[in-house]
Amino acid sequence: MGKEQLSRKEREKLRRKEDILWAAQKCFGDKGYHECTMEDIAKENECSVGSLYNFFSGKDHIYKEIFAWHGERMKEFAASFVIDTEDPVGCIGDYILKRLEYGMEHQGFLKMFIRNHNNDNFADESLWKESIWPAKVEMEKVLSEFFRLAVEKKIVRADLDIEMVISMIEHNIFRILDEYFHNFCPDKTREMSLEESRDFMMDVLFNGISCRDKNDK
Amino acid sequence: MGKEQLSRKEREKLRRKEDILWAAQKCFGDKGYHECTMEDIAKENECSVGSLYNFFSGKDHIYKEIFAWHGERMKEFAASFVIDTEDPVGCIGDYILKRLEYGMEHQGFLKMFIRNHNNDNFADESLWKESIWPAKVEMEKVLSEFFRLAVEKKIVRADLDIEMVISMIEHNIFRILDEYFHNFCPDKTREMSLEESRDFMMDVLFNGISCRDKNDK
DNA sequence: TTGAAATGTGAATGTCTGTTCATTATAATG
DNA sequence: CATTATAATGAACAGACATTCACATTTCAA
Numbered sequence: 243m244g245k246e247q248l249s250r251k252e253r254e255k256l257r258r259k260e261d262i263l264w265a266a267q268k269c270f271g272d273k274g275y276h277e278c279t280m281e282d283i284a285k286e287n288e289c290s291v292g293s294l295y296n297f298f299s300g301k302d303h304i305y306k307e308i309f310a311w312h313g314e315r316m317k318e319f320a321a322s323f324v325i326d327t328e329d330p331v332g333c334i335g336d337y338i339l340k341r342l343e344y345g346m347e348h349q350g351f352l353k354m355f356i357r358n359h360n361n362d363n364f365a366d367e368s369l370w371k372e373s374i375w376p377a378k379v380e381m382e383k384v385l386s387e388f389f390r391l392a393v394e395k396k397i398v399r400a401d402l403d404i405e406m407v408i409s410m411i412e413h414n415i416f417r418i419l420d421e422y423f424h425n426f427c428p429d430k431t432r433e434m435s436l437e438e439s440r441d442f443m444m445d446v447l448f449n450g451i452s453c454r455d456k457n458d459k
Numbered sequence: 460m461g462k463e464q465l466s467r468k469e470r471e472k473l474r475r476k477e478d479i480l481w482a483a484q485k486c487f488g489d490k491g492y493h494e495c496t497m498e499d500i501a502k503e504n505e506c507s508v509g510s511l512y513n514f515f516s517g518k519d520h521i522y523k524e525i526f527a528w529h530g531e532r533m534k535e536f537a538a539s540f541v542i543d544t545e546d547p548v549g550c551i552g553d554y555i556l557k558r559l560e561y562g563m564e565h566q567g568f569l570k571m572f573i574r575n576h577n578n579d580n581f582a583d584e585s586l587w588k589e590s591i592w593p594a595k596v597e598m599e600k601v602l603s604e605f606f607r608l609a610v611e612k613k614i615v616r617a618d619l620d621i622e623m624v625i626s627m628i629e630h631n632i633f634r635i636l637d638e639y640f641h642n643f644c645p646d647k648t649r650e651m652s653l654e655e656s657r658d659f660m661m662d663v664l665f666n667g668i669s670c671r672d673k674n675d676k
Numbered sequence: 677t678t679g680a681a682a683t684g685t686g687a688a689t690g691t692c693t694g695t696t697c698a699t700t701a702t703a704a705t706g
Numbered sequence: 707c708a709t710t711a712t713a714a715t716g717a718a719c720a721g722a723c724a725t726t727c728a729c730a731t732t733t734c735a736a
Contacts (some may be wrong), residue, residue, distance in 0.1 A: 251682095258683095276493035290685045292493060292726085301724065343594065356577050360570070398668050406659060409638070417630040425713060442623060450667030451615050451624060468712095475713095497694060507715045509696085667679065 259297050263311060264288050266304045270380075271350030274357060275305060302366075309373040311359075312351050316377035317345065323384050330391040335444055337385060338415060342436045345419040352419055382408055407447075414443050476514045480528060481505050483521045488567030492522060517582075520589065526575075526590040529568050529625060533594035540601050547608040552661055554602060555632060559653045561635040569636055599625055615665075624664075631660050 265287035269278040280301055284291045298304045319340070326333055345352045358370060385408050392398040418439045434442075482504035486495040496639060497518055501508045515521045536557070543550055564567045602625050609615040635656045651659075 279722090291724090292685050293683075295725070344550075350704065353577070357574070360573050360577060396670050399563065399670055402663070402668060403659070409634065410660075410663065413630060413634040414627065417626065438601070442620070443627075446619070446624065446627065446664070446667070448667050448669045450663070450665050450669075451619060452665045453616055455614050496692090508694085509715050510713075512695070513713065 244395035313373035318378035483565035530590035537597035
């Protein structure tokens with residue numbers, strides 16, 4: 243990303259755009275696309291409704307920009323992984339933890355993401371296909387490579403459909419974040435760190451829940 | 460449910476109500492609460508908008524009735540399970556398959572359910588708490604009992620938080636149904652029966668993805 | 677300090693859609 | 707068939723909200 247050809251003016255404008263995106267992300271995340279009004283966003287950003295239109299052509303433009311922004315981020319995220327051929331399982335653990343951390347840092351977006359995944363909001367196929375799908379593919383390629391290595395090293399069973407396993411992991415990541423975000427059930431004061439959640443998930447995934455032959459693990 | 464104290468009139472009225480619920484479920488499922496208009500529902504049900512108001516007080520009343528209806532169904536579903544103390548794992552497999560079948564039979568509702576779970580639509584807490592939560596609890600109690608037995612019989616590891624495992628299973632059920640409903644990725648012609656999906660999920664869950672000591676399972 | 681360009685503002689506008697209701701059609705009854 | 711009760715209809719109404727725009731405020735170079 244060429245950065246220094248921007249004048250101060252331009253940089254300021256960009257920053258203000260990102261402020262709006264941030265505020266909007268929070269609103270969309272909390273309420274969903276339709277329940278979130280332009281006034282909500284304006285209030286969250288401490289500006290007037292009209293101002294929003296100085297930066298974006300409309301509500302769905304804002305919505306799409308949020309996805310585009312994170313699409314880029316996710317691609318960078320995928321590209322940032324280095325493969326440690328000695329320890330593919332460690333890499334997988336790393337990957338999962340980083341995904342969880344990203345989710346925690348961007349709650350608003352994650353909620354938008356999950357909702358959109360469930361086809362909600364204005365069902366704009368292109369939004370999904372253009373911004374997020376390619377990034378998702380990149381990320382899954384990374385996992386895929388780790389698993390290829392793990393199978394090669396006979397750490398992971400060779401008889402499984404790895405794409406399925408990856409899909410399970412992806413959904414599990416959302417499940418964990420889900421449980422952090424929602425508090426449907428405040429009676430369970432399940433205080434678990436992201437690391438612990440990750441470890442639990444990997445324990446079950448790799449070792450299974452069956453007792454081992456002798457006693458148990 | 461006392462059934463025969465209803466006159467023919469009343470039964471007809473009830474049937475027409477259920478017709479509307481069915482049509483509405485399809486629309487809400489396809490489009491989500493806000494994108495689905497009363498006219499959509501009327502069209503789907505082949506009647507006029509005004510007619511809907513002869514049976515329901517408004518749009519959200521219809522929405523809530525759908526949840527209430529399925530809440531009842533889910534409670535019956537939970538109550539219908541008989542515990543085979545000899546084979547808890549078989550029971551678990553049965554449970555999962557039946558859940559998948561129910562999901563396939565009620566796609567519209569399932570999509571509504573997932574959306575609502577993600578806090579979308581008109582965020583009416585009471586709807587969730589009153590109709591679905593109790594039913595969900597009942598269903599999870601069934602699974603819980605199966606697992607208690609399985610642990611007792613030393614089939615399943617005793618060192619795991621079973622509630623977590625159940626949560627994983629529940630989400631996996633949605634994941635599988637999700638993949639059946641959506642076709643984001645039409646290149647994968649992954650033709651898998653519900654049984655196969657269930658078996659895959661249980662294989663991974665019980666045995667894990669790691670290679671066994673000698674070779675593999 | 678000044679004036680012109682950029683940015684901010686919120687009341688006014690138009691559209692979309694849930695709801696109502698006067699009217700028409702259908703069914704039930706004797 | 708005549709009469710009454712019940713249900714269906716869709717045009718009209720009302721409110722919510724995205725968008726616009728005329729005007730106010732700020733910024734900043736000269």
